[in-house]
Amino acid sequence: MTDVPVLLVLDLLGTFAFALNGALTAVRVAHVDVVGVVTLGAVTGVGGGIVRDVLLDALPPASFLDWRYLAAAGAGGALAFLLSGPLTRFLRTIDVLDAAGLGLFAVTGAGKALASGAGPAQAVVLGVITAVGGGTIRDVLVRRVPFVLTNELYAIPALVGATLAVLAARGGVDEVLGVPAALVAAAVCFSVRVVGLHYGIDAPRPLGTRRARATPEEGPSGERPPEGADA
Amino acid sequence: MTDVPVLLVLDLLGTFAFALNGALTAVRVAHVDVVGVVTLGAVTGVGGGIVRDVLLDALPPASFLDWRYLAAAGAGGALAFLLSGPLTRFLRTIDVLDAAGLGLFAVTGAGKALASGAGPAQAVVLGVITAVGGGTIRDVLVRRVPFVLTNELYAIPALVGATLAVLAARGGVDEVLGVPAALVAAAVCFSVRVVGLHYGIDAPRPLGTRRARATPEEGPSGERPPEGADA
Amino acid sequence: MTDVPVLLVLDLLGTFAFALNGALTAVRVAHVDVVGVVTLGAVTGVGGGIVRDVLLDALPPASFLDWRYLAAAGAGGALAFLLSGPLTRFLRTIDVLDAAGLGLFAVTGAGKALASGAGPAQAVVLGVITAVGGGTIRDVLVRRVPFVLTNELYAIPALVGATLAVLAARGGVDEVLGVPAALVAAAVCFSVRVVGLHYGIDAPRPLGTRRARATPEEGPSGERPPEGADA
Numbered sequence: 001m002t003d004v005p006v007l008l009v010l011d012l013l014g015t016f017a018f019a020l021n022g023a024l025t026a027v028r029v030a031h032v033d034v035v036g037v038v039t040l041g042a043v044t045g046v047g048g049g050i051v052r053d054v055l056l057d058a059l060p061p062a063s064f065l066d067w068r069y070l071a072a073a074g075a076g077g078a079l080a081f082l083l084s085g086p087l088t089r090f091l092r093t094i095d096v097l098d099a100a101g102l103g104l105f106a107v108t109g110a111g112k113a114l115a116s117g118a119g120p121a122q123a124v125v126l127g128v129i130t131a132v133g134g135g136t137i138r139d140v141l142v143r144r145v146p147f148v149l150t151n152e153l154y155a156i157p158a159l160v161g162a163t164l165a166v167l168a169a170r171g172g173v174d175e176v177l178g179v180p181a182a183l184v185a186a187a188v189c190f191s192v193r194v195v196g197l198h199y200g201i202d203a204p205r206p207l208g209t210r211r212a213r214a215t216p217e218e219g220p221s222g223e224r225p226p227e228g229a230d231a
Numbered sequence: 232m233t234d235v236p237v238l239l240v241l242d243l244l245g246t247f248a249f250a251l252n253g254a255l256t257a258v259r260v261a262h263v264d265v266v267g268v269v270t271l272g273a274v275t276g277v278g279g280g281i282v283r284d285v286l287l288d289a290l291p292p293a294s295f296l297d298w299r300y301l302a303a304a305g306a307g308g309a310l311a312f313l314l315s316g317p318l319t320r321f322l323r324t325i326d327v328l329d330a331a332g333l334g335l336f337a338v339t340g341a342g343k344a345l346a347s348g349a350g351p352a353q354a355v356v357l358g359v360i361t362a363v364g365g366g367t368i369r370d371v372l373v374r375r376v377p378f379v380l381t382n383e384l385y386a387i388p389a390l391v392g393a394t395l396a397v398l399a400a401r402g403g404v405d406e407v408l409g410v411p412a413a414l415v416a417a418a419v420c421f422s423v424r425v426v427g428l429h430y431g432i433d434a435p436r437p438l439g440t441r442r443a444r445a446t447p448e449e450g451p452s453g454e455r456p457p458e459g460a461d462a
Numbered sequence: 463m464t465d466v467p468v469l470l471v472l473d474l475l476g477t478f479a480f481a482l483n484g485a486l487t488a489v490r491v492a493h494v495d496v497v498g499v500v501t502l503g504a505v506t507g508v509g510g511g512i513v514r515d516v517l518l519d520a521l522p523p524a525s526f527l528d529w530r531y532l533a534a535a536g537a538g539g540a541l542a543f544l545l546s547g548p549l550t551r552f553l554r555t556i557d558v559l560d561a562a563g564l565g566l567f568a569v570t571g572a573g574k575a576l577a578s579g580a581g582p583a584q585a586v587v588l589g590v591i592t593a594v595g596g597g598t599i600r601d602v603l604v605r606r607v608p609f610v611l612t613n614e615l616y617a618i619p620a621l622v623g624a625t626l627a628v629l630a631a632r633g634g635v636d637e638v639l640g641v642p643a644a645l646v647a648a649a650v651c652f653s654v655r656v657v658g659l660h661y662g663i664d665a666p667r668p669l670g671t672r673r674a675r676a677t678p679e680e681g682p683s684g685e686r687p688p689e690g691a692d693a
Binding site: 287290379 | 489492493494495496497498499501502512516521522523526529532543546602603604605
Binding site: 059136144155202 | 265266295298372
């Protein structure tokens with residue numbers, strides 16, 4: 001699907017937005033040095049796609065074959081390292097960029113899975129993994145229960161977007177309409193995520209348990225200062 | 232080995248038992264929402280087999296090629312989400328089911344490795360990884376030192392079962408006796424695990440260190456309530 | 463590159479040193495039993511190379527195809543289990559052995575990536591992953607923010623060594639000079655790491671944050687006793 005230039009550009013922008021957001025989260029949650037910030041940003045940007053490509057047997061992963069993915073991911077991480085202070089004023093904007101990346105990755109991930117011969121259920125799962133996998137690996141590395149498993153609507157919009165993309169592809173959307181249909185699916189995912197963010201909607205929890213904390217600190221660009229940081 | 236219908240059915244039951252147990256553990260150990268419970272259950276069910284298939288270059292993994300694995304894993308996770316309260320009365324039964332899954336996965340994992348051309352030592356390692364890998368990934372995701380590395384007899388029964396399966400296959404057990412031999416190896420693993428559970432036997436520890444806690448909370452379906460859960 | 467006998471021997475020694483150091487770190491940081499010590503040592507020894515081989519589509523990984531890697535990794539872990547007490551008197555020596563493994567793995571990892579057709583930037587990244595990947599996986603399993611992301615010079619010497627190795631290979635160093643050039647690159651990495659260790663140099667940190675702790679406990683063979691260990 002990334003043969004289409006517009007989707008390649010969007011994919012690179014999504015990688016950059018994920019890396020920027022991921023690196024800023026890492027600065028906030030853990031005591032990391034320059035290696036940590038850039039690595040965690042890059043992992044957030046390309047990690048989901050790498051897991052997808054491993055599961056699809058599409059190795060080496062796309063983000064290693066095309067150097068522009070590593071460049072976009074590294075640039076996001078490096079920018080976060082250099083400007084971690086000033087960028088905290090733009091966390092809401094960065095969350096919106098992250099939501100755009102979420103929609104895009106869910107749709108392109110599902111599309112790549114279908115193109116590689118995966119069944120529709122597997123394509124939906126792989127679309128979600130593409131969208132949330134990088135942030136999950138980052139959270140594991142900074143020793144946080146992955147954000148996507150605990151709070152807010154994050155995997156669910158990705159599930160909606162990937163499902164719509166698979167339905168469109170399987171429902172006979174032809175070549176000409178393929179790109180617009182993908183963009184519509186990504187836009188629906190983006191909208192659900194932004195509405196969830198704006199109204200603070202959480203996914204349902206098991207009966208008898210309750211949410212850990214009511215603070216906004218658990219978000220992908222949450223406000224929690226690093227333990228021991230200058231107050 | 233899963234060409235044999237009886238082994239396929241047992242493999243799917245093992246996947247379901249692992250997912251159910253894994254999801255119940257996740258509910259108990261971390262603050263997870265519906266996405267987290269189902270994901271962690273599914274990861275426990277299919278994670279070990281996926282790591283095995285990556286290391287064997289048998290990609291895409293079996294659990295992605297055959298939708299019934301994802302269905303069994305998802306069903307275990309969803310059941311745990313819906314019935315996490317009532318199911319806590321059956322933790323001992325679920326531990327026994329989990330032990331059955333352990334034996335089965337150790338044996339089918341080692342068998343698949345041999346069938347793919349791995350050497351005997353590698354086949355034993357891959358059998359153990361198949362059996363304990365999913366629970367290890369779940370523990371990492373819920374930020375717990377993996378159960379298998381710290382307490383009780385869990386990897387050791389898997390090691391015994393996988394070794395017996397490899398010895399039987401290499402010792403000239405013919406086609407006709409292959410399935411009974413595999414079931415015997417799985418039964419030995421199951422028995423060692425259940426005896427270990429019943430008598431609370433731990434694996435040896437390095438000199439000068441001692442066990443972290445004497446409570447049962449560290450078990451795969453331990454009793455620890457989620458932090459902050461309603462008391 | 464490991465066709466050359468001298469490099470194969472060095473690679474096995476590096477695997478052993480990493481496993482020994484990794485297992486001793488695991489004993490110190492977490493409550494692990496014999497399964498945990500040996501597993502964490504082995505993971506430290508072969509984990510980085512396995513991640514490299516997955517990303518290069520060189521599966522099954524080299525450490526599974528040649529049983530000597532598993533043997534070297536298992537021997538390091540078993541030695542650490544049996545002698546964890548006495549070996550704590552040699553932590554500085556073991557850190558130096560670990561630095562030698564770091565240099566060697568960075569160089570052989572980058573060389574294998576180039577030989578598999580990876581581009582130069584990817585080869586540098588894969589060299590670094592080979593060198594630091596095993597310790598990162600171990601840290602995740604014992605629930606520690608990976609050492610390599612937080613303190614000291616560890617990834618940076620690996621980056622220097624891998625870059626030198628790629629420059630030498632791309633700069634027309636011929637077959638005859640290939641092994642000496644690789645050893646020089648590994649020696650530079652080793653020297654930077656040892657100098658960093660000796661003077662306690664940290665990598666730069668984002669503005670407005672500071673190092674978590676000034677104690678030596680975060681090193682790969684840090685002094686932190688296991689929680690709850692006999693005092």
